[in-house]
Amino acid sequence: MKMLRRALVALGIAGAIAAVLRVRGTGGVPPQGGGWQELTDDAL
Amino acid sequence: MTSIAVLGVGAVGARVARQVLSSESSIDVVLRDERAARLDTVARSLGEGARIDTGTYAEPLDVDVVVLAGPPGTHLEPARRFVAAGIAVVSVSDEITEVRALLDLDVEARERGVTVAVGTGFAPGMSCVLAAHAASRFDSVDEIHVAKVGTGGPACARQHHRALRGRALDWRDHGWAQRPAGSGRELCWFPDPVGAEDCYRAALPDGLLLVPAFPGVGRVTARMAATRRDRLTARLPMLWPSHPEGGPGAIRVEVRGRRGTSRDVRVLGVMDRPAVAAGAVAALTATWATQGRLRRAGAAGLAELVDPAPFLSELRRRGVRAAVFQHDAGPAPL
Numbered sequence: 001m002k003m004l005r006r007a008l009v010a011l012g013i014a015g016a017i018a019a020v021l022r023v024r025g026t027g028g029v030p031p032q033g034g035g036w037q038e039l040t041d042d043a044l
Numbered sequence: 045m046t047s048i049a050v051l052g053v054g055a056v057g058a059r060v061a062r063q064v065l066s067s068e069s070s071i072d073v074v075l076r077d078e079r080a081a082r083l084d085t086v087a088r089s090l091g092e093g094a095r096i097d098t099g100t101y102a103e104p105l106d107v108d109v110v111v112l113a114g115p116p117g118t119h120l121e122p123a124r125r126f127v128a129a130g131i132a133v134v135s136v137s138d139e140i141t142e143v144r145a146l147l148d149l150d151v152e153a154r155e156r157g158v159t160v161a162v163g164t165g166f167a168p169g170m171s172c173v174l175a176a177h178a179a180s181r182f183d184s185v186d187e188i189h190v191a192k193v194g195t196g197g198p199a200c201a202r203q204h205h206r207a208l209r210g211r212a213l214d215w216r217d218h219g220w221a222q223r224p225a226g227s228g229r230e231l232c233w234f235p236d237p238v239g240a241e242d243c244y245r246a247a248l249p250d251g252l253l254l255v256p257a258f259p260g261v262g263r264v265t266a267r268m269a270a271t272r273r274d275r276l277t278a279r280l281p282m283l284w285p286s287h288p289e290g291g292p293g294a295i296r297v298e299v300r301g302r303r304g305t306s307r308d309v310r311v312l313g314v315m316d317r318p319a320v321a322a323g324a325v326a327a328l329t330a331t332w333a334t335q336g337r338l339r340r341a342g343a344a345g346l347a348e349l350v351d352p353a354p355f356l357s358e359l360r361r362r363g364v365r366a367a368v369f370q371h372d373a374g375p376a377p378l
Contacts, residue, residue: 034371036235036313041360043368044177044353 046334047107049074049097051122052114053086055197055289056136056165059323060111060330061086065093067362068331074107076100077114109134109333111326115199120145123160132158132333136165136326138203140213143168143249147256150343160343164329165322167192167266167295168250170359172345173325174297174312174366175254177352181310182301185258190250191232191243193269194293196319198286208270208278210247215255215264226275230267234294235315235367243267244275253345293318311369324364328355 046068050061053075061073073094077083080098087096097105101114102122109132112119116139123133127149135146146162153160163169171190179185195201212223228245250266258264270278277283294315301308314321329346332338338349346355356366 034369036367037370039312039356039360039366039368041357044357044360 046071047074047109048072048330048334049076049105049107049110051076051101051110051112052118053077053083054113054115054199055319056200056322056326057111057113058086058089059320060113060136060327061090061094063324063327063362064331065090067327071331071334074105076105104129105131107131109330111330112136113326116142116203123149127153127156127158127160130156130158132160132330132338134161134164134326134330134333136163136169136322138163138165138168138200138249140207140210140247140249140252143252147252147343154340154342157341159333159338159341159349161329161333161338161346161349162343163249163253163345164326166194166196166293166316166318166325167248167268168253169325169329169346170314170321170364171250171295171297172253172257172347173350173352173355173359174295174314175299176257176347176350177356177366178297178299178310178312179258179301179347180352182299182303182308185261185299185301186307187263187298187300188254188258188261189264189298190248190254190266191230191234191241191268191296192248192266192293192318193232193234193238193241193243193295194318195290196293196317196322197289200318201286201290202282204268205274205278205282207246207248207268208244208274212245212247212266213249213251214245215251215261217262220251226270226278228265228267232267232269232296233369234296235313238292238294238315241269243269246270254347257345257347289317289319291317293321312366313369314364314366316364321364324359324362328358328362 112135119137225246232243248266251264296313
């Protein structure tokens with residue numbers, strides 16, 4: 001019984017950590033330069 | 045007189061009909077929808093040139109091209125019937141199993157000499173044209189990465205919700221790999237004013253349409269922007285009613301390839317309301333189908349079916365403007 005409780009607690013903690021990681025995750029790196037320019041007929 | 049039938053007059057279908065009627069005086073439009081009141085409202089707003097047909101989606105029609113603009117999941121049976129009748133089909137479906145089934149009509153469509161244009165909306169659709177245009181600068185294409193943000197009407201919003209709980213299809217090392225939707229977070233930089241959005245894998249059909257168009261491509265991925273709430277509630281029924289139409293959306297298509305001995309990357313994008321842009325893309329595809337300007341018979345995506353430069357030029361004339369990310373165009377907006 002004690003073992004089962006420990007397993008359930010461990011699973012709960014792992015689930016909570018996974019949920020936090022899924023929601024928060026890690027961010028990407030935005031472009032450090034450049035920008036968008038419209039494609040004109042000449043550029044097409 | 046050339047006729048185009050639009051089956052489904054929701055946010056996208058109504059735009060398709062309006063685009064066709066406003067740009068082509070020699071084409072009349074037949075409208076079908078299961079919602080009689082909606083059908084009547086749209087037909088009245090379009091005026092002359094649009095007429096109502098009260099048949100079901102799959103009943104026969106005497107037209108040159110059929111645009112399937114109903115909710116995802118309603119396209120396959122009508123497509124089968126119209127292909128069997130020798131009528132060209134343009135589908136805006138973005139549902140992965142339906143797109144695969146529509147592509148399976150390729151053999152029959154080729155035999156009958158008709159075209160089935162698959163995935164002709166915002167993404168897939170505009171995204172396929174942008175990929176083809178970006179790829180035209182390369183001798184060979186190594187990778188294509190598509191990302192999108194935004195939804196059109198309620199059916200599109202529901203499909204967005206479903207896509208986040210499905211399985212994503214990545215083309216990796218010349219084979220398909222399934223990944224959980226909602227994984228693979230990536231910060232994607234869309235044309236202004238949308239800017240940066242976190243994007244995730246989702247059950248999107250772009251790869252199914254792009255891989256056959258670029259033989260030898262090593263990687264193709266598709267992602268879509270999602271909020272934390274979207275991801276947490278993806279496995280539940282939609283908790284809030286869908287909005288009549290979403291706000292601004294955008295597409296970003298990154299193509300990596302070889303030119304001569306060098307490798308390079310080209311990033312194209314577009315910012316617009318997804319239903320408006322999807323309507324313009326589907327309407328132009330249908331118009332090109334009536335003019336015999338699609339490249340071949342059979343079932344395929346727009347990367348295979350259209351010459352991208354004149355297609356984008358015509359879309360630009362209609363107000364859907366593509367953009368290119370210039371790495372040396374000064375600092376990016378923050």
